[in-house]
Amino acid sequence: MSKKKKEKIDVEEIVIDQEETVSQVAEEAEIQESDESTLEDQNLEASGEQDLKAEIQNLNDRYLRLNAEFQNYRKRVEKEKTDIFKYGNEKLIIEMLPIMDNFERALSSFEEDHAEDKVLSGVKMIKKSLDDFFEKNGVKKIEAVNTPFDPDKHHAVMTEEVEGVAGETVVSVFQEGYVLGDKVIRPSMVKVSC
Template sequence: MAKSNKKTKKADEDMSKKKAEESKVKVEAEISNDTADTEENSAKTSEVSVESLKSEIDQLNDKFLRLNAEYQNYRKRVEKEKNDIFKYGSEKLFVEMLPIMDNFERALSASEQENIESKVLDGIKMIKKSLDELFDRNGVKKIEAMGMPFDPIKHHAVMTVESEDENNDHVIEVFQDGYALNDKVIRPSMVKVSH
């Protein structure tokens, strides 16, 4: 009986070993399957991750380009405003000086009509000449209007008359001179226009 017990024990041990090996093979197969699934999932996850990162990079690049363009536009606008301040900063002063210039021109026109010659008139001419030089140095120019085609930007028509010749829409008389500061009209000429 002892032999039979030994055989049974041995058979049990062999059976246990066989079952253990089968279990080990099953576990290894499951681990292998899990590893394959994990690798497949990992590959899919990394593909999704790469795609989302590429998308995010594209969005950030687009945002950067837009911000850079906005900054360049802002810089250009500020530079233009700064140039305009230097170019047209004295506009208000010259606009306020225009009535003074008009009065000097009226005084000279009246003295020429009455043929007045005096030292006071010479003084008025010198002051007018100084004002003309000041205007020229600062880019203030008189707008030429007489005989020119009517331009609503440069001229302010206060009267119109029927024209007998072919010069329609031309200035035929100037009531008040207009002025431009660096090509910007600061006061249009008051004129009579033919039509």
């Protein structure tokens, strides 16, 4: 074999070696890129999972708040319904109180000697009907005389020093007060001892 031929073969072997080296480097680069992209994918997946978990937690919190608000709303509506049923006739009763006051004044203005009077007995019957109507609808008079003064139930218009009566005690009533259920619809106008 000639020297030229041998050199040509050596050059071909070098070229083949270089091609193999280049292909090995390319394969290693692809493997490295693949590993890096796998790591990036894993990092993206982990980041995506964290974002997803945070979003789920956020939605869960919103759901719990919304549910609590709805429960509060439902309770409030139920209470309002109950109050409407319980106090629905309050306005009517309040407008009837002056009528009741007038009947009481009329009865107190008659003297005992007119006890057989037909007008007096008619007024008493009407007053009794109003008392029954009030009782049927849960309206009661506020008992005030000789009770401790209660600013929620009594409206003091006078004070007077009375012997033998403790201070802050209702001495007399000028206008009757009424409660509807447990709600004061009109306080009693009273005189209080000091």
